[in-house]
Amino acid sequence: MANRKIRWGIAPIGWRNDDIPEIGAENTLSHLLGDIVVARFEGTEAGGFFPEPQILNKELQLRNLKVAGKWFSSYIIRDGIASAAQAFDTHCQFLQAIGAEMAIVSEQTYSIQGLEANIFRDKPTFSKEEWKCLYEGLEELGAIAHSYGLTLAFHPHLGTGVQTKAEVDQLMAHTDPSLVSLLYDTGHAYVSDGAFLPLLDDYMDRIKHVHFKDVRSEVTDACRRDGLSFQQAFLKGMFTVPGDGCIDFTKVYRRLIRGGYDGWIVVEAEQDPNIAHPLEYALKARRYIDSYLLAGGEKQATI
Numbered sequence: 242m243a244n245r246k247i248r249w250g251i252a253p254i255g256w257r258n259d260d261i262p263e264i265g266a267e268n269t270l271s272h273l274l275g276d277i278v279v280a281r282f283e284g285t286e287a288g289g290f291f292p293e294p295q296i297l298n299k300e301l302q303l304r305n306l307k308v309a310g311k312w313f314s315s316y317i318i319r320d321g322i323a324s325a326a327q328a329f330d331t332h333c334q335f336l337q338a339i340g341a342e343m344a345i346v347s348e349q350t351y352s353i354q355g356l357e358a359n360i361f362r363d364k365p366t367f368s369k370e371e372w373k374c375l376y377e378g379l380e381e382l383g384a385i386a387h388s389y390g391l392t393l394a395f396h397p398h399l400g401t402g403v404q405t406k407a408e409v410d411q412l413m414a415h416t417d418p419s420l421v422s423l424l425y426d427t428g429h430a431y432v433s434d435g436a437f438l439p440l441l442d443d444y445m446d447r448i449k450h451v452h453f454k455d456v457r458s459e460v461t462d463a464c465r466r467d468g469l470s471f472q473q474a475f476l477k478g479m480f481t482v483p484g485d486g487c488i489d490f491t492k493v494y495r496r497l498i499r500g501g502y503d504g505w506i507v508v509e510a511e512q513d514p515n516i517a518h519p520l521e522y523a524l525k526a527r528r529y530i531d532s533y534l535l536a537g538g539e540k541q542a543t544i
């Protein structure tokens with residue numbers, strides 16, 4: 242069931258975490274890129290610790306790797322559209338200079354993802370006026386992305402105002418599909434709503450970037466019971482690589498193929514690199530992808 246149009250990547254977040262710079266700080270760029278080559282992925286996403294384009298491009302070319310895109314925290318509601326657009330323009334210049342295709346946007350106004358708040362209970366919500374501002378602002382960012390030859394993919398995220406399927410529905414219904422596409426992250430969808438397929442079924446045509454994040458359901462249940470924050474939960478091991486948790490990625494992959502998906506699928510499993518050895522987990526993901534997705538085997542997953 243291999244599909245030549247799909248490109249496989251793995252995100253630096255298993256090695257280093259932009260939100261907790263002290264963990265994995267010993268993992269350099271060459272270490273990360275070397276591991277990606279060993280695990281036979283075609284590329285990655287840019288992390289906050291990546292160097293300027295000239296240096297990065299050389300390191301990528303030497304290893305025949307690509308950068309698919311990079312995360313952008315927008316503050317459209319908090320700072321206004323003009324300010325967000327200015328910051329995003331600079332971001333897009335960087336993406337263009339490194340040959341990336343995807344501008345991954347998450348609206349971080351009122352976000353609790355970096356706070357010591359209960360991620361399972363205390364997510365923010367937006368007022369009617371705030372939603373309107375977000376629709377307009379994202380369309381403007383989408384137009385900026387296009388002007389650089391990029392695609393904006395909105396990332397619904399735990400602890401933000403656009404987290405649940407209902408919130409994604411609202412955003413998708415009020416934004417122009419030619420300007421605002423969707424990033425499908427299996428882990429966030431599952432932990433938020435207890436289901437990962439409805440988003441895929443409803444927005445196949447709008448999904449332009451994919452994050453494969455597996456979930457350890459028992460760890461997640463314990464984190465939910467204990468009211469942990471986002472960072473506490475992923476450091477405890479809420480997320481892992483595909484094949485190591487409860488999500489059946491054969492269902493996801495089959496739908497993506499059936500829907501004609503032709504973008505990146507990036508393995509993105511934030512955990513503590515001191516506990517989950519990054520290369521060991523990258524290889525675990527590679528084995529799962531080869532055996533159960535590309536070779537079409539059936540994994541006995543729980544959901």
Ligand SMILES: O=C1C[C@@H](O)[C@H](O)[C@@H](O)C1=O
Pocket residue numbers: 254259312354396426429452509511
């Ligand atoms: O795409 C992502 C980027 C990270 O910074 C974020 O916290 C993570 O959960 C994610 O899905």
Ligand SMILES: [Co+2]
Pocket residue numbers: 396426452509
């Ligand atoms: Co993600």
